Amino acid sequence: MTQIALVGCGLVGGSWALVFARAGLDVTLYDPSPASIDAAMEVARTSAAALAAEGLLNGQTPAQIMSRLKPASSLAEAVASADHIQESAPERLPIKQALYRDLAGLVKPDAVIASSTSGLPASSFTADIPGRERCVVAHPINPPHLIPLVEIIPAPWTDPSVVERTDALMRRIGQVPIRLSREVPGFVVNRLQGAMLAEAFRLVEDGVCSSTDIDAAVADGLGLRWFFMGPFETIDLNAQGGIADYCAKLGPMYYDLAKEQAAPRPWSDALVARVETERRERTSAPGLDARKSWRDRCLARLVAAKRAILHEET
Numbered sequence: 001m002t003q004i005a006l007v008g009c010g011l012v013g014g015s016w017a018l019v020f021a022r023a024g025l026d027v028t029l030y031d032p033s034p035a036s037i038d039a040a041m042e043v044a045r046t047s048a049a050a051l052a053a054e055g056l057l058n059g060q061t062p063a064q065i066m067s068r069l070k071p072a073s074s075l076a077e078a079v080a081s082a083d084h085i086q087e088s089a090p091e092r093l094p095i096k097q098a099l100y101r102d103l104a105g106l107v108k109p110d111a112v113i114a115s116s117t118s119g120l121p122a123s124s125f126t127a128d129i130p131g132r133e134r135c136v137v138a139h140p141i142n143p144p145h146l147i148p149l150v151e152i153i154p155a156p157w158t159d160p161s162v163v164e165r166t167d168a169l170m171r172r173i174g175q176v177p178i179r180l181s182r183e184v185p186g187f188v189v190n191r192l193q194g195a196m197l198a199e200a201f202r203l204v205e206d207g208v209c210s211s212t213d214i215d216a217a218v219a220d221g222l223g224l225r226w227f228f229m230g231p232f233e234t235i236d237l238n239a240q241g242g243i244a245d246y247c248a249k250l251g252p253m254y255y256d257l258a259k260e261q262a263a264p265r266p267w268s269d270a271l272v273a274r275v276e277t278e279r280r281e282r283t284s285a286p287g288l289d290a291r292k293s294w295r296d297r298c299l300a301r302l303v304a305a306k307r308a309i310l311h312e313e314t
């Protein structure tokens, strides 16, 4: 039985609790703020109930899920017998560096330490610690109990077996890992998202369309296909002769577009204010939390629908 320890139980750590417990694994939770652990347990309780309602607990009850979550009162207690430590501490380099120095002396020799970091390469906070070869990044997309993708990124010194074990564990718990061969800024998902955001802000800044129009272009256009296929499969199906035909026909157009899009632009205060005004007209500031709950309810229903659709269609 694989024992899991969660270190840092804020937004992401709390969601990880549900992911591991849902897969039948015992989980210890540590956070220097006891209030964060209480909040994570509460989020797990309510989210487990929501998942049960959509049939996404694999036939288990929320009580079974909760019985696997054990708050720990110290970092040492949390990680002592853990095989996999999922670190979700704040995205601040000095915090991660100090935490990894502590972890190095507390974990089992064969334990894997995986970081949820959104953008710090593991090499920036594991360089000087003993046993650095067992550290890796396993970057989830928020919230991981609803979005299964995990990016696995090794530091130059990460042992390949650590990547293998992390990949296997992620698959076992129902996540979808992708492996990067090396550390690159933004990993893969944020590089893709960043490219789209850069173009979205550019189009708004140039007065081509509003931010609401951009959101519609994705939510009611591109995003419908992206719900179940990526950009390569999309273009493979968008030309009679498949992807090579598509690239022959449209490659030059995309190359011209890419040249036009190549010069980066900062997101100016005025531009951000304009987009924020448009966003607040759709969702007021006090309404943002309710909208996040709405997003998570929609995501749970989409995940359930996707499972059913793909089960019937394959």
Ligand SMILES: NC(=O)c1ccc[n+]([C@@H]2O[C@H](COP(=O)([O-])OP(=O)(O)OC[C@H]3O[C@@H](n4cnc5c(N)ncnc54)[C@H](O)[C@@H]3O)[C@@H](O)[C@H]2O)c1
Pocket: 007, 008, 009, 010, 011, 012, 013, 030, 031, 032, 033, 036, 087, 088, 089, 090, 091, 092, 095, 099, 116, 117, 118, 119, 139, 140, 141, 142
């Ligand atoms: N929020 C997202 O959308 C998202 C998505 C993917 C990955 N991540 C990554 O996950 C990590 C956590 O992000 P979050 O959004 O959950 O942050 P958060 O602020 O919600 O939670 C961080 C938690 O870490 C705790 N903490 C503070 N110091 C600590 C220490 N020394 N050791 C252990 N825990 C400590 C805090 O008390 C807090 O509960 C970050 O590295 C972030 O980049 C975030």
